[in-house]
Amino acid sequence: MNGQVRLILTLHNHQPVGNFDGVFEGAFQDSYVPFLDVLQDFPELPVVLHISGSLLDWLEVNHPEYIARVREFVQRGQIEILGGPYYEPILSAIPRRDRIGQIQLYKRHLENLFETRVRGMWVPERVWEQSFAGEIVDAGIEYTLLDDTHFRNAGLNEDSLHGFYLTEESGRLLKVFAGGERLRYLIPYADPQELINHCRGIAERFPNAVLIFGDDGEKFGVWPGSKDHVYRDGWLRRFFTALRENQEWLHVTTMAETVDYVSPLGRVYLPDASYREMTEWALPTEKQTQYRNLVSMNEQRHDWHSMRQFVRAGFWRNFLVKYPESNEMYSRMMQVSRRLEEVSSTVTSGAGLQLVADARRELYRGQCNCSYWHGAFGGLYLPHLRNAVYRSLISAEMLLDRAAGRKARGVEIAADDFNLDARKEIRMGGEGLTAFLSPGKGGHLYELDVRQIQTNLLATLNRRSEPYHDRIRAHAGQAASDTGGGVDPNGGVRFKQPNLDQKLQYDSWARKSLVDHFLQPGLDHRSFEHGQGELGDFVEGVYLSKIRRSDERVEATLWREGQLGPYQVKVSKTVSMCAQQRSSIEIQYRLENLPVGLPIHFGVEFNFAAMPAGANDRYYYDADGQNLGTLERSQATEPSERVGLVDEWLGLDVSLDVSHAARFWTQPIQTVSQSESGYELVHQSCAVMPTWNFIAPSDGQWTVTINLSVDTSIAQARQLSERAAAKLMTMELSADE
16 A cells, blocks of 8 residues: 555543542543553554643542653653643633633643643633634644534535644644544444554545544543443454554554644634534524434435535533523633732732632632533533532632732622623622622522632522433333333433433523512412412512622612512512621511402522432421431421521531521422433432411511521531641651651
């Protein structure tokens, strides 16, 4: 054979910030280590490796021997290390200063750790906008890898993608490789000989072509069934053996070697894009279904291959529209980034500079992309990932307070557009709690940060329709009978719990707190759970607002005149915080213009996230301290002045005290979502609603006071104990030395 090709094998190993330690360890044992074990036996075959910063941080602490081993591969030229933004943010979802900062920080760290020069980078989720080219170059990077989808969207055909191109922004040149979608689907699923034949066919038609595979390293051992297929059944070893046997024409190489010895194919400007599947997931659910139907109907056309590149789906940034909860995290992150820029420009002392550096690291962690979107895997639907984002952002803000020289403060209040909806929200808080209110949307309390444990109790997620829910309904029989997570022989559908089709339910309002409900008199809890009985228009109506402040107290009053059936009534709620009560919020409700003599059923919904269900150490209790059941319990309590929620593992106790005895309705908010291992039920929040049934008095007015209190003493005591133990261990190690 006269034709030769270069083949670049690029692996992207990543675990998100906040993932469980056991998941990190499982991926390490099942994928990262065995891949190196096989690669070691083929020293003539180099690979390109990207390890995300969140994974690398974990490896440095838990498996430094792996770092040393990779360094050996690097030193003998068998692994090229790729850089990228440190904590895998979507570049379009963070400010320009943070894009450059993350890339530079990780480049320096990788070069020091692996004693190598880092020239290229991995673009997280291959989400691309042309302006990134200049920023990547400014950060010290020469080349990167995107999908061939990006290039086809720019008008290039498949035969023009066997290599790399130059692109530029404001005169700054970047080299961009076109990763092959066909290779992504063949590796590691096709027989190695099929892969060789694929490469041979290209070599015969395009001598000196460059083929590049770039995809998740977790495909080699972590994805369902891949460990047995890749290692036990020997797929990877057979693949490497086939590459070795065809070395005379198939040259396995690196991106660095290719850039140094191969000329670019030309210049190109790439449109906004990601890999094909990501652009589909970014569409609204209804449009996603329509798009897939359109593609399916046309795939059999004889000219579809030439038409396909002109049919495009969605744009990554619209995940922030599709999922308002993602926008809440994004907006909060932007607040912290702006604050970091402000504080860092004024701090000059050594201690202050270190606090700023620590805050920057926490901000970068809070930009990890996985929590901000949802596709084939859990992502946004996984509470522990969202909690990790908020934990980092709250930590960053607390560090910036210290860097700016803020002492223990009282309470503060401000109004601004905090969630980027062109309306003003209200932020209030002190050392213990930070609360965000949205007058423009139901007067909701939409974020509540418990600063002592860096937790947002309102990191909730609504139940909403997803395209794969149709598959769950279509396989309802299996869902009802298969409790073992089996695989449907026809659809390949995995269920981690039975009867998931019966759990599909969607929310018509945001699952936040201070959600005001006027309900049908006598409505029962079960009917409300199914979305029935609403008589008012206050749930998401616009409230007017004003704020007041003093040295010791701040308050926000929100009010709205709206409909209760045929009657116009007024609801006012005053939310206040006092410096002397740092971990509580008082909410005073006043209902006015009620229809005199008629029965009224009023409820105020609260939601509490970050408190998982399904364990005996996470439970409700009443005013007498009596256990009311675990947090996944749906119930209507007897009239009481208090209900509380405890998470002993988190060290958190949240209570609601009411001035008039109420029946407390509780229910778990659980989503049905997809993950790597199948469809599953995920606990998102505990909905708790005090409800009152009464006859409207002669003056048409009714008032109630609710106190929301947060107790973190258990968590704080545990933190002190852990610090003392760590200090003692350090002293003992020093004594031994």
